[in-house]
Amino acid sequence: MKQKIVAGNWKMNKNLKEAKELIKGIKKEVKAGLKDNTRVIIAPSFVNLQSAVKKTKKSIVEVAAQNMHQAKSGAYTGEVSADMLTNLGIGIVILGHSERREYFAETDELLAKKVDAALGNGLEVVFCFGESLEDRRSGNHFEIVENQLKKALFHLQKENFKDIILAYEPVWAIGTGETASPEQAQEIHAFVRELFTKEYGDETANAISILYGGSVKPANAKEIFSKPDVDGGLIGGAALNAEDFAAIIKSI
Ligand code: 13P
Numbered sequence: 565m566k567q568k569i570v571a572g573n574w575k576m577n578k579n580l581k582e583a584k585e586l587i588k589g590i591k592k593e594v595k596a597g598l599k600d601n602t603r604v605i606i607a608p609s610f611v612n613l614q615s616a617v618k619k620t621k622k623s624i625v626e627v628a629a630q631n632m633h634q635a636k637s638g639a640y641t642g643e644v645s646a647d648m649l650t651n652l653g654i655g656i657v658i659l660g661h662s663e664r665r666e667y668f669a670e671t672d673e674l675l676a677k678k679v680d681a682a683l684g685n686g687l688e689v690v691f692c693f694g695e696s697l698e699d700r701r702s703g704n705h706f707e708i709v710e711n712q713l714k715k716a717l718f719h720l721q722k723e724n725f726k727d728i729i730l731a732y733e734p735v736w737a738i739g740t741g742e743t744a745s746p747e748q749a750q751e752i753h754a755f756v757r758e759l760f761t762k763e764y765g766d767e768t769a770n771a772i773s774i775l776y777g778g779s780v781k782p783a784n785a786k787e788i789f790s791k792p793d794v795d796g797g798l799i800g801g802a803a804l805n806a807e808d809f810a811a812i813i814k815s816i
Contacts, residue, residue: 572803
């Protein structure tokens, strides 16, 4: 079943002490008043995952990793495997974020391997995709999005998609304060759902959650989330403040 989800991607922010404080704040804010079908996810950096799992144990807050390596184990200095994550009690990993694509040269082909490794280890994947400003300006955004999804995900079987959450993050809206309009988000989300209908059928297309990410704030969340194909948000900057994050969660 399609779920409502608000996820916070903390990126390279918050040391251990700050992460604990933020979790405490979020737990206090979201204790009451969430609709049954709403999930709340936070993604701290690797070094703070263990503590985050412990601190969220008795709450509805779930913990995700921001990345992982595709290999089982081995000589990959500085990397973290799927098994290391599941062993800590992590059930979710974000893959394909545009910052990973841009600064760490992650390609669609590599992401396909990471997705396979994550699913193979029982992890749920928040898969990010989205066009650059240049692609948007030249009107290529539909084609770019279609290619990203096809290359990284469309080798999967229908049943795999119960463990995939999609996150449309137009690069031009990330950390820029410039949000896609609710109509622009809806347009791409509907396009993506249609792609899934064509490839996997209505049931899969209607069950998959598609989040929007890019400068979501308490002030604009409600309007974006009100669109029929927007099932929640992947939040960056505003997820670093408990009150703001909670306000976004409550507006779903
Ligand atoms: P901002 O909300 O800071 O624009 O970041 C969005 C994002 O990249 C979430 O993954």
